[in-house]
Structures are given as structure tokens and as C-alpha cells.
Amino acid sequence: MxxxxxxxxxxxxxxxxxxxxxxxxxxxxxxxxxxxxxxxxxxxxxxxxxxxxxxxxxxxxxxxxxxxxxxxxxxxxxxxxxxxxxxxxxxxxxxxxxxxxxxxxxxxxxxxxxxxxxxxxxxxxxxxxxxxxxxxxxxxxxxxxxxxxxxxxxxxxxxxxxxxxxxxxxxxxxxxxxxxxxxxxxxxxxxxxxxxxxxxxxxxxxxxxxxxxxxxxxxxxxxxxxxxxxxxxxxxxxxxxxxxxxxxxxxxxxxxxxxxxxxxxxxxxxxxxxxxxxxxxxxxxxxxxxxxxxxxxxxxxxxxxxxxxxxxxxxxxxxxxxxxxDVPAADAQVVQRVRDERIRVENAHFSYTGERDVLRGIELSVQPGERLAIVGTSGAGKSTLARLLAGLDRPHTGAVTIGGTAVAELAPEQLREHVVLITQDHHVFHDTIRDNLLIAKPTATDDELRAALEAVGAGWLEELPRGLDSAVGDDVTLDDAGAQQLSLARVVLADPHTVILDEATSLLDPRTARRTERSLASVLHGRTVIAIAHRLQTAHDADRIAVMEAGRLVELGTHDELVRAGSTYGRLWQTWHTT
Incomplete structure (x- = not known):
């Protein structure tokens, strides 16, 4: 750092x-x-x-x-x-x-x-x-x-x-x-x-x-x-x-x-x-x-x-x-050849300070179109793994690849076409709706911009005085759900094959969270989804669940398999279900 x-x-x-x-x-x-x-x-x-x-x-x-x-x-x-x-x-x-x-x-x-x-x-x-x-x-x-x-x-x-x-x-x-x-x-x-x-x-x-x-x-x-x-x-x-x-x-x-x-x-x-x-x-x-x-x-x-x-x-x-x-930039990046949409993590270790590994020996393979939930207690390394999968950090040892190519070596424009990380933090610029969306795809037409907003349920566009030319902060003030929908519309325009969710709705009130989750559902349809699950109901609905503990991947399987095993996930599920 x-x-x-x-x-x-x-x-x-x-x-x-x-x-x-x-x-x-x-x-x-x-x-x-x-x-x-x-x-x-x-x-x-x-x-x-x-x-x-x-x-x-x-x-x-x-x-x-x-x-x-x-x-x-x-x-x-x-x-x-x-x-x-x-x-x-x-x-x-x-x-x-x-x-x-x-x-x-x-x-x-x-x-x-x-x-x-x-x-x-x-x-x-x-x-x-x-x-x-x-x-x-x-x-x-x-x-x-x-x-x-x-x-x-x-x-x-x-x-x-x-x-x-x-x-x-x-x-x-x-x-x-x-x-x-x-x-x-x-x-x-x-x-x-x-x-x-x-x-x-x-x-x-x-x-x-x-x-x-x-x-x-x-x-x-x-x-x-x-x-x-x-x-x-x-x-x-x-x-x-x-x-x-x-x-x-x-x-x-x-x-x-x-x-x-x-x-x-x-x-x-x-x-x-x-x-x-x-x-x-x-x-x-x-x-x-x-x-x-x-x-x-x-x-x-x-x-x-x-x-x-x-x-x-x-x-x-x-x-x-x-x-x-004079800030040291990353190595010059060129367009890489990506064979397929399969994501692999091989013996990945990562440390923020260089003194203690936050992730240790992670082995994981995510198939195209799969819905994978990552669960674990606070500090287990879930968000850190999400950052590695999104290319925001590079493992100190091991590899994180998409189609055989290291995620961290992809140029930003190419990376955005493959993987997008969605968190509760979203930024809306004090500019027009159009310019806020063109960040994701500068060549997009107005019809594509409207279709992206419609895909995430942003019906408020039709109520704006100047449509796409309405300025945020002047013509319209977006609430948390509207701002998140604008961010999700960027994801639709970028059209990545993999979406990583990390606390995307954790800071929203229940009503706003439900509206945002409905918008998320339309964005995630047909894509590979990796979700940092803070509610076990989210994990229950996933195809597979990865359980992390103290920086290690300790369990991997379906909900039923992990519950029958009665180990870490089984105990978490039993406690949550009883409560």
C-alpha cells in the first residue's frame, strides 16, 4: 500500500x-x-x-x-x-x-x-x-x-x-x-x-x-x-x-x-x-x-x-x-485473450501489510452461469476474496484467472466486460443522467440507455422534466434506491458475464432493499453470480456455497450437502434457522 x-x-x-x-x-x-x-x-x-x-x-x-x-x-x-x-x-x-x-x-x-x-x-x-x-x-x-x-x-x-x-x-x-x-x-x-x-x-x-x-x-x-x-x-x-x-x-x-x-x-x-x-x-x-x-x-x-x-x-x-x-502505475496492460468465462482461484495467498496473510491457500472454481455464495464470520476474508476475483488486488502467491488469463492483468476496459463488483457504495455524478450512464459504455445510444434503466426498474426516468438530459442534483434528486438503480444500469450497459455482490443492499432500509433486489434480479439473469452472503437465506438459494474461516476455504458444496455434513455451515444454519 x-x-x-x-x-x-x-x-x-x-x-x-x-x-x-x-x-x-x-x-x-x-x-x-x-x-x-x-x-x-x-x-x-x-x-x-x-x-x-x-x-x-x-x-x-x-x-x-x-x-x-x-x-x-x-x-x-x-x-x-x-x-x-x-x-x-x-x-x-x-x-x-x-x-x-x-x-x-x-x-x-x-x-x-x-x-x-x-x-x-x-x-x-x-x-x-x-x-x-x-x-x-x-x-x-x-x-x-x-x-x-x-x-x-x-x-x-x-x-x-x-x-x-x-x-x-x-x-x-x-x-x-x-x-x-x-x-x-x-x-x-x-x-x-x-x-x-x-x-x-x-x-x-x-x-x-x-x-x-x-x-x-x-x-x-x-x-x-x-x-x-x-x-x-x-x-x-x-x-x-x-x-x-x-x-x-x-x-x-x-x-x-x-x-x-x-x-x-x-x-x-x-x-x-x-x-x-x-x-x-x-x-x-x-x-x-x-x-x-x-x-x-x-x-x-x-x-x-x-x-x-x-x-x-x-x-x-x-x-x-x-x-x-509520479505515482507508480501498474504494468502496461494490453488486451488479453480470454478463452472462456470460467473463473479459477489456485492456491491464492494475500496480505494487506505483507506481515500476515488474510487469505491462505484458496482453491476455487466457478463455472459459467453458476450462482455461488461465500459465507463466513466477520473477518473471515470474504470481501478480500471478492476484491481478488474483481481484479482490484493481485494475490501475492497463486493465481486468479478468467479463461486462463490472470484477472489482474486485464486492462480496465476489458476487465469491465468480464467482471463487475457491486457494493453498497455507489457514486452518482452531478451531471446528466445520460453522462452518468455513458461512463460504462461511451458508445451507447439513447435507446440503449433507456433500455438499461428499464431493465433495472427505473420507471422514474419518464417522470423527469428533460429525460436523459435531466441533471442529478438540479432536475432530480435520487434516493438510495434510485442511485443504486443508476449504478445497476451501468452494469447492464457494461454487460459483464460475472457479477460479484458484496453487501449491495446491506445499508438500505428494508423497503428500499426490496426494490433494489428486484432491480438486481433483472441484472443478474443469465450471468455468473458470486455473492458475499450476510443472510443465510441468500446462501440457501445459491447453486453452491463456499464457507470461509480465518482466511481459509473450509467447506464447499450445496446447501443440503453442507447441512448434512454438520460442520461450520451446518452449525451456522442451525443457529440461524432456530433463531
Whole structure:
């Protein structure tokens, strides 16, 4: 079992980010170009203000007219900068929305592409956290970070170049004073990635604790495990709190030091510029312009500092989302040749942990069209055997085959044509009835979809306002029986020759269970049926009964044969029948 999902490396995250940028390169180029024009327009205002100061100081000619013209030019270019900046942000946010959608779709495709026996062993809480919290953080960051960071970077570069061109001495002074910012960022980045990965991992641990407790709520209540599960949740919360405090400490060092460092370039230029002006080496307008440029530089650098912090959390989430692509997949599967519909289990052993076998030496043969019931006490290994027969797990030793081919080696599409496992867990997507059914057979026609629903007794289809186009959750709300009928209709469409039933109606109320069992009867007609029997009446009606005890198959025969033998099944039947 995979106990920890992989996390993508820095190189993999960079490669993914570059792919996302390249996928919409026209938008990225547009953002850079438009923002470049906006930044260039923003440089004109301080330059003209410096000219105004020098013109007033010179005091020759039509000073008032010259000042008016320079002021009008500064106003005009300020308006142009505002319009271009708005346009650049608009382009950037549109790019961010498209990229966020690509990230979510890529995560979903990778998750759905995992073979069932791989996906079934992934830590559910971690996977949920990556698909919800992490994907949402990546999406929101891409929507905002790309336009704002690009705007800030381009604007900062233009300002630095402008002050260097204006006066190299003042420009170098300003850059030297920015060394403190670079030092603070370098210190922070060396420590940020592991800290934010820990924050994300502990958040996933909380999600896993909550999900597992909710899923096993009945077991927790029956066995009195409330205190233990509370302790598990509290330990997860404690670790999450500690991780978040560690990340917060990094921020408390980064932001104060950067705020001080960002003020130094303006102070340095004013001091050096004052000295140069006092020695008639530079004009007052040049000093003011350089100071204004460096003062403007605080804005984009402050934005970058904020995003540096936020990008660490987003980068950790990006690494977790991309890490799903590194989950070891099952061996490549090709269409196998299946000779017939006979199922055989030969000397099968299986263990979930590798330490203790849950199944030991199972030998079983199921003939086409046979109805086989598997009975035994709780923990005997019935559901585990059902998982092996359905191809969700592979025996550690021995074999489980259909027509001579290992069940676990069948590609998912081919496996679905042979064996389907039906449990009490069924999922109905928030989509149309049609799309909920096409999952089982994408090429099915509307007539085939209606026939499948009719076969399982889903008469409610005719009452829906838009028929197959009715959306679950909007046009119709399905009760447990209706949702199970929808799931059974998928089985009809998949048309497997073998159906495995594991507690298919155990969680339904008696009336709903009777309706569902009538639907099941129509689905099971003419197929091989392997039923995990929790009620001995179900076993009584089967062609043969397999009795399991402590992971072993201890009895196999018809109801009458096993009752006459008076062994494990005979005692169970006698106790149940007497009661």
C-alpha cells in the first residue's frame, strides 16, 4: 500500500510551469508587451517632473508655458500607463483562468488514469487534499500571480534601467542598497520549501484523519473508539499547528527585514545625490528624478516580496498536485485473450501489510452461469476474496484467472466486460443522467440507455422534466434506491458475464432493499453470480456455497450437502434457522 503520495521535485515543478506558460504563450507575450509599454509610459512622468524642476531653477524664457506643457505631458503619460496596466492585468487574469483549468484537468486525468488497484490503495485524505485545497491554491495563485508578478518584474526592470541611464552613479548607489533585500530573500528561500511542504502534508493528514473517521463512523461507534479517533485527530491538528507556526516564523523575519531594506535605496540616492549636487556634479532635477524612480521601485518590489511568500505555499501545492503523476502505475496492460468465462482461484495467498496473510491457500472454481455464495464470520476474508476475483488486488502467491488469463492483468476496459463488483457504495455524478450512464459504455445510444434503466426498474426516468438530459442534483434528486438503480444500469450497459455482490443492499432500509433486489434480479439473469452472503437465506438459494474461516476455504458444496455434513455451515444454519 502507498502510505505517502509522491511530491514533485523542483525541476519537475519548473518543467510543469514552463509547459503551462508555453501552452498559452501568446497571452504571456501579450502581457509582457503591454506591460512593457505601461512601464515605459510610467517612466515619463518622473522624468518630466525633473525637467520641471530644472526649468524652474533655470528661470529663463517662458517658464510658465514650459511648465504647463511638461505637466500636461506627465498627466497624459500617467493616464496612458493606467490604461495599459489595466489591459495587461486583464490579459494576465484571463491567462491565469485558462491555466488554472488546465492544472485541474491534468490532475483529474492523472487520477482517473490510475488503475483501480493502484488508486484504491492511495491515502484518501492526501488525495482529497491535493485535489481540493492544493489544486485551489495553485489555481488562485495562477490567476493572480502571473499577471501581478509579470507586471511587477517588468516595471522594476524598467525603473532600474531608467535610473542607471539617468545617472550611472545614482543607479549603482540604488542597486548597492538593494543588496539587503536580496540577502533576506535568499535566507528565506533556503528554508521555505520544506516548511510549506510540511504545512501542506499536515493539512492532508488532518483530511485523512477526518475522512477515515467519517467513513468508519459506524465501526468507531460500535467498538467505542471515539476517544482513540479523537486523539488521532488532535495529534494531526497539533502537527499542523506546529508546521504553520514554523512557516509564520519565516515570514516574521522576511517582511520586517525587507521593509527596512526597501527604504535604503531612496535614502542612499538622496545622500549621494545631495553630495553630488553640492559639488555641481549633477542637477537637482536629476536627483529628484532618480529618487522618484527608486521610490516607485518600492511598489513592484513590495509586490514581489508578497508574492515570494505566497508562491512558496503555492509552489508546495504545485509540487503535490504534480506529484500525482509520479505515482507508480501498474504494468502496461494490453488486451488479453480470454478463452472462456470460467473463473479459477489456485492456491491464492494475500496480505494487506505483507506481515500476515488474510487469505491462505484458496482453491476455487466457478463455472459459467453458476450462482455461488461465500459465507463466513466477520473477518473471515470474504470481501478480500471478492476484491481478488474483481481484479482490484493481485494475490501475492497463486493465481486468479478468467479463461486462463490472470484477472489482474486485464486492462480496465476489458476487465469491465468480464467482471463487475457491486457494493453498497455507489457514486452518482452531478451531471446528466445520460453522462452518468455513458461512463460504462461511451458508445451507447439513447435507446440503449433507456433500455438499461428499464431493465433495472427505473420507471422514474419518464417522470423527469428533460429525460436523459435531466441533471442529478438540479432536475432530480435520487434516493438510495434510485442511485443504486443508476449504478445497476451501468452494469447492464457494461454487460459483464460475472457479477460479484458484496453487501449491495446491506445499508438500505428494508423497503428500499426490496426494490433494489428486484432491480438486481433483472441484472443478474443469465450471468455468473458470486455473492458475499450476510443472510443465510441468500446462501440457501445459491447453486453452491463456499464457507470461509480465518482466511481459509473450509467447506464447499450445496446447501443440503453442507447441512448434512454438520460442520461450520451446518452449525451456522442451525443457529440461524432456530433463531
Amino acid at each position: 502507498i502510505t505517502q503520495l509522491p511530491v514533485a521535485s523542483r525541476a519537475e515543478v519548473r518543467a510543469a510551469a514552463l509547459r503551462d506558460l508555453a501552452a498559452d504563450r501568446r497571452a504571456v507575450i501579450g502581457v509582457v508587451l503591454v506591460n512593457g509599454l505601461a512601464s515605459a509610459s510610467g517612466l515619463v512622468g518622473p522624468l518630466l517632473l525633473g525637467r520641471i524642476i530644472d526649468t524652474i531653477q533655470a528661470g529663463s524664457g517662458d517658464v510658465l508655458g514650459a511648465v504647463d506643457r511638461l505637466a500636461f505631458g506627465a498627466l497624459l503619460f500617467t493616464v496612458v500607463q493606467m490604461v495599459l496596466s489595466w489591459w495587461a492585468l486583464k490579459l494576465g487574469y484571463r491567462y491565469g483562468e485558462r491555466t488554472a483549468a488546465r492544472v485541474r484537468e491534468r490532475f483529474l486525468r492523472r487520477t482517473l488514469a490510475l488503475p483501480p488497484r493502484v488508486a484504491d490503495h492511495l491515502p484518501a485524505g492526501d488525495l482529497i487534499a491535493r485535489g481540493s485545497n492544493d489544486a485551489s491554491l495553485v489555481a488562485s495563485t495562477l490567476r493572480a500571480a502571473v499577471p501581478e508578478v509579470l507586471v511587477a518584474v517588468v516595471h522594476a526592470l524598467f525603473l532600474i534601467v531608467a535610473v542607471l541611464v539617468l545617472d550611472p552613479r545614482l543607479g549603482l548607489c540604488g542597486l548597492v542598497c538593494l543588496v539587503g533585500v536580496a540577502g533576506a530573500v535568499r535566507w528565506y528561500l533556503r528554508r521555505a520549501r520544506p516548511a510549506y511542504l510540511a504545512v501542506a502534508a499536515t493539512g492532508a493528514e488532518i483530511a485523512d484523519a477526518v475522512a477515515s473517521t467519517a467513513k468508519g463512523a459506524r465501526t468507531v461507534e460500535l467498538l467505542g473508539l471515539e476517544e482513540r479517533r479523537t486523539q488521532v485527530a488532535e495529534r494531526a491538528i497539533g502537527r499542523a499547528r506546529s508546521a504553520r507556526l514554523d512557516a509564520l516564523w519565516l515570514r516574521t523575519v522576511l517582511f520586517p527585514s525587507s521593509e527596512i531594506a526597501l527604504a535604503l535605496p531612496v535614502v542612499g540616492v538622496l545622500l549621494v545625490g545631495g553630495a553630488l549636487y553640492g559639488n555641481d556634479l549633477v542637477s537637482l532635477g536629476t536627483v529628484v528624478t532618480a529618487a522618484l524612480y527608486l521610490r516607485q521601485l518600492v511598489g513592484p518590489l513590495d509586490t514581489l516580496m508578497l508574492w515570494i511568500e505566497q508562491l512558496q505555499g503555492a509552489g508546495a501545492s504545485y509540487a503535490r498536485v504534480e506529484g500525482v503523476g
